[in-house]
Amino acid sequence: QVQLQESGPGLVKPSQTLSLTCTVSGGSIGSGSYYWSWIRQPAGKGLEWIGRIYTSGSTNYNPSLKSRVTISIDTSKNQFSLKLSSVTAADTAVYYCARDYYDSSGYSYVRGVFDIWGQGTMVTVSS
Amino acid sequence: EIVLTQSPGTLSLSPGERATLSCRASQSISSSYLAWYQQKAGQAPRLLIYGASSRATGIPDRFSGSGSGTDFTLTISRLEPEDFAVYYCQQYGSSPPWTFGQGTKVEIK
Numbered sequence: 001q002v003q004l005q006e007s008g009p010g011l012v013k014p015s016q017t018l019s020l021t022c023t024v025s026g027g028s029i030g031s032g033s034y035y036w037s038w039i040r041q042p043a044g045k046g047l048e049w050i051g052r053i054y055t056s057g058s059t060n061y062n063p064s065l066k067s068r069v070t071i072s073i074d075t076s077k078n079q080f081s082l083k084l085s086s087v088t089a090a091d092t093a094v095y096y097c098a099r100d101y102y103d104s105s106g107y108s109y110v111r112g113v114f115d116i117w118g119q120g121t122m123v124t125v126s127s
Numbered sequence: 128e129i130v131l132t133q134s135p136g137t138l139s140l141s142p143g144e145r146a147t148l149s150c151r152a153s154q155s156i157s158s159s160y161l162a163w164y165q166q167k168a169g170q171a172p173r174l175l176i177y178g179a180s181s182r183a184t185g186i187p188d189r190f191s192g193s194g195s196g197t198d199f200t201l202t203i204s205r206l207e208p209e210d211f212a213v214y215y216c217q218q219y220g221s222s223p224p225w226t227f228g229q230g231t232k233v234e235i236k
Binding site: 049060064098111119 | 225229
């Protein structure tokens with residue numbers, strides 16, 4: 001069973017770059033036709049989709065963050081990563097990595113729906 | 128960007144009661160690309176419903192989704208103790224960005 005695990009610094013200074021990695025276990029990140037996403041959630045608030053990457057390296061980003069976000073993939077390490085530059089306190093949140101849902105009954109990938117999530121990692125932006 | 132508005136903000140009910148949660152979109156969602164998630168404190172969201180009405184693998188049939196266009200509903204037919212949580216709707220139209228509602232908390236009365 002595929003599992004995801006986020007890792008990275010829990011504290012980032014304002015104006016610096018937030019860097020997180022999601023490690024995939026129980027399966028190969030390159031198998032199937034999945035997109036791999038980053039999603040964040042400020043404390044007590046709702047969810048915000050940040051962006052996604054395909055195994056080929058093709059990416060899509062939320063326009064609200066696009067100028068500051070880079071998502072990359074390393075299939076040899078079974079990982080994908082998030083970089084968010086010029087962070088402010090507004091970027092303080094729990095960051096999740098997630099994978100598209102595969103509908104086994106319909107033999108189809110449901111793009112943009114997430115059934116496998118990491119446990120989340122809290123990132124605080126503060127000096 | 129499609130904005131999703133969930134109501135009510137909080138629903139106070141007793142175990143065994145029926146819960147009806149609403150999600151309204153700022154514009155029509157194509158092909159009913161609407162999902163529902165359950166989130167408990169300190170946990171990642173759990174996928175319940177996609178395609179407005181299809182249950183994800185392993186989801187009990189007390190959870191059902193309905194709706195189309197701009198108005199969608201999640202119904203929990205009989206609340207179990209483990210169902211008290213926050214519920215989010217999400218649209219995943221033909222192209223990103225995907226967006227989520229602000230959530231409805233279902234609490235024990």
